[in-house]
Amino acid sequence: MKVQWLEKTKEQNLYEQVAERLRALIGEGTLQPGDRLPSVRKLRQQFSVSISTVLEAYRLLEDEGLITARPQSGYYVKHILPVPPALPQISTPPPRAYAVDTSVAFQVRAAMQHPEIIQLGAAISSPDLFPSQALNRLMGQVMRAEPQKVHGYGVPPGCEALRHEVARRLMDAGCSVVPDQILSTNGTTEAVYLGLRVVTQPGDTVAIESPCYYGLLETLAALHLKALEIPTHPVDGISLEYLETALAQGKVAACALVSNFSNPSGHCMSDQKKKQLVALLNHYQIPLIEDDVYGEIYFEAARPKAIKAFDTEGLVLYCASVSKILSPGLRVGWLVPGRYQGQVELLKIAVNVTTAIAPQLTVAAFLANGGYDRHLRHLRRAYQTQMARMTQAICEYFPPETRVSRPQGGHVLWLELPPHFDSMILYREALERQISIAPGIIFSPSESYRNCLRLNSGLLWSSELDHAIQTLGLLAKQQLARQFLAQTHESSS
Ligand SMILES: Cc1ncc(COP(=O)(O)O)c(C=O)c1O
Structure with missing residues (x-):
């Protein structure tokens, strides 16, 4: 391993310099969200500094929200979205x-039940994760x-x-x-x-x-x-x-x-x-x-x-x-x-x-x-990474008004679109393209949440999934555009 010498300067302590190098690796994408950072021992050797200097650097990056510690596993790069989407609103179901x-x-x-359908509607996991x-x-x-x-x-x-x-x-x-x-x-x-x-x-x-x-x-x-x-x-x-x-x-x-x-x-x-x-x-x-x-x-x-x-x-x-x-x-x-x-x-x-x-x-x-415990640590990381990738794809492809839940666990995401959006239409259109989603009304006995849907993030991320989210986003945008045109037509006639 190549040793990189660091020296304390007037401006920066050693731990700040270590943190800065790691920050740069994260910034330029060498270390990606979900990646494990080098172990404390490895980093100590690499920078020829003490263990407490490395720990101090990690603490600094943790305070900045860039990395997170997982017990008995190490430090990981956090999943941070450039601009997190707005959260769904507090629900107001009918009081009866x-x-x-x-x-x-x-x-x-x-x-x-159909294996050829991409299962974004069921809360299930890739069998490879088990x-x-x-x-x-x-x-x-x-x-x-x-x-x-x-x-x-x-x-x-x-x-x-x-x-x-x-x-x-x-x-x-x-x-x-x-x-x-x-x-x-x-x-x-x-x-x-x-x-x-x-x-x-x-x-x-x-x-x-x-x-x-x-x-x-x-x-x-x-x-x-x-x-x-x-x-x-x-x-x-x-x-x-x-x-x-x-x-x-x-x-x-x-x-x-x-x-x-x-x-x-x-x-x-x-x-x-x-x-x-x-x-x-x-x-x-x-x-x-x-x-x-x-x-x-x-x-x-x-x-x-x-x-x-x-x-x-x-x-x-x-x-x-x-x-x-x-x-x-x-x-x-x-x-x-x-x-x-x-x-x-x-x-x-x-x-x-x-x-x-x-x-x-x-x-x-x-x-x-x-x-x-080892299995659970691996599984949590996989679910977290999949959820972050899916959230990113939703931000990229869905209408900008889409609100998205931000769970700190589990493997489902809840999406809220503008009030007139109809997720049953999206459900049918998506199914024709071999993609299942869970439309919002099935989550409410009063059939509220027609403008919402649930997506499963339990599947291993792949270009196929990316493409499926892209298709759903496009269908959602087309539906909103149709509604907009119908409204402008109505108001002008
Ligand atoms: C909240 C919740 N409870 C229960 C279940 C079903 O659990 P089980 O397979 O243990 O019956 C699910 C499955 O999706 C679930 O999401």
């Missing part, structure tokens, strides 16, 4: 409860080690080995639970279904964020529940003021939301807000179904806490799975049902007795074998 119609969501889901080979190997080992047990029924709480690993991982989310308080489920979807079903009766109203994950709306529809949309901020989630008004009016039987990097809008509630929410729910004795399926996919230094971490009365039913981090197909998820544990276990027996044993043991083995 709706029965849920999921027919449009059903059509959109059907389009997701450790499928390692999981297949572990599944084989599990089948050989437990040739009969894997074919048995098992009992509702699920495999002890999995629940033990989940309890261990939940400590990072601020939750202290023991394996006995956890129930294995078939993904988050079943956990949410079981939770909602034990805390509500058909006809009840559930308070939800707005926009809201359409899978939750499908569950509400299946349980004959109504949905009350609560205004939601694009950065820190539902309005507690509106929620409190609804709770005080006695209109709401339960609350259900995605606590971290929500789908579709990407917001993440602050700890302070999570604590206030729990206090509010405790006051009115209203249960909360917490979906934390994206909690492990954070881009900043630490995992955000679960709302469950602040639960003092067992009113929070915590749901999550490995679908976004290891494999959606294994259908391994879990539920921490708090005070509803007995009812949930009985219901689980009635619904499907238990979750298949082999997938549970496979996931337990992967979580226990030590490669999990």
Whole structure:
């Protein structure tokens, strides 16, 4: 390695000179957003300076917002957009409860089945991002080690080995639970279904964020529940003021939301807000179904806490799975049902007795074998890079008025176009060109958000994706131009 000598000058300390060299490398693009900076040891040798000088330089660049530290991984160049797009506005859904119609969501889901379609509409990941080979190997080992047990029924709480690993991982989310308080489920979807079903009766109203994950709306529809949309901020989630008004009016039987990097809008509630929410729910004795399926996919230094971490009365039913981090197909998820544990276990027996044993043991083995944290670090970086590339492409190709969410985790982006834009038209036009998107109306029981859409950034970035965003941007611009011409024609005739 070539040593570059630096000398302290009157104007600049050594660490400032190191920082300046790195700044130049970032500025000229040699180090790109998402790239890892050289290790402290390597840089120390390269500039022949002390470790503390390098650390000081890194601290300076961190303060300037150019780089970010990731625990046990190193320093990375941050993703900075020259001019970040404006954020979507705070939502203002109609203040009444709706029965849920999921027919449009059903059509959109059907389009997701075709492999030739570019899947920007489904919240899915490139299979290359998941450790499928390692999981297949572990599944084989599990089948050989437990040739009969894997074919048995098992009992509702699920495999002890999995629940033990989940309890261990939940400590990072601020939750202290023991394996006995956890129930294995078939993904988050079943956990949410079981939770909602034990805390509500058909006809009840559930308070939800707005926009809201359409899978939750499908569950509400299946349980004959109504949905009350609560205004939601694009950065820190539902309005507690509106929620409190609804709770005080006695209109709401339960609350259900995605606590971290929500789908579709990407917001993440602050700890302070999570604590206030729990206090509010405790006051009115209203249960909360917490979906934390994206909690492990954070881009900043630490995992955000679960709302469950602040639960003092067992009113929070915590749901999550490995679908976004290891494999959606294994259908391994879990539920921490708090005070509803007995009812949930009985219901689980009635619904499907238990979750298949082999997938549970496979996931337990992967979580226990030590490669999990490395995998997560890699996955978070990939999701973050993909999201930054997609945001850049949206800024480049979409109409300049487009507002875009800025999630600090997860892998979906929420786009808001001018009020008269119709994302159902864009959906149909895009599908003719083999691109799927998720139109805004499927995220709202009141069919708000016709001018919005959700894009999936879970796929590895490629020129094909760049081209797909370019096509969508062009179609959006053409639609707005048609509207403009129609309006000018109307006003001149
Ligand atoms: C917010 C949210 N919850 C739940 C799910 C489904 O999770 P699972 O595969 O664990 O059932 C998804 C999938 O997209 C999701 O986005």
